[in-house]
Amino acid sequence: MSNIHSEAPVAPVEAFDPPYYVAVFTTVRTEEQSGYSETNARLEDLVKDVPGFLGMDHAQTPGGLGITVGYFRDGDALTAWRDNAEHRAAQKRGQAEWYQSYTLHVAKVERSHGFTRT
Incomplete structure (x- = not known):
């Protein structure tokens, strides 16, 4: 999982062997x-328990745009997360209270690589 709330050094989620999915x-x-x-x-905490969940990156701009990218091994993992009851309830509350607007894009990753300076 990425460093959304941790004291650890900032680093992106690693590259995985494709194919996999991103939300x-x-x-x-x-x-x-x-x-x-x-x-x-x-x-x-809940998404970590979804079989096939690979990790998450999050960024927030000073202007208020938030971007969260979830990585999932396959469509079944993504569907399990989408259908989670607590996640569904949070989505409804988000629409009612927390979000002015949002978009969700789901894609199948066909190519992936990474770099880390050592």
Whole structure:
């Protein structure tokens, strides 16, 4: 899992052997964020238990655009996460309270590589 809330050095999720899937969730939040941090932390814990979950990257711009990329080994893993009851409930609350707007893009990765300076 990426370093969303940790003290560890910042690093992207590693490159995996394709094919695999990514879910790119891009958001702009509202002023009303009551309960968001707790729910987000809970969902981060839950997704780790999905068989086939590979990791997550997150970035936030100073202007308020948030981007979260989840990596999944296959379509079944992505479907399991989509259909998780707590995740579904959080989606509804997000639409009602936390998000001004969002987009979700799901893609199959055909090529992947990485670099780390040593």
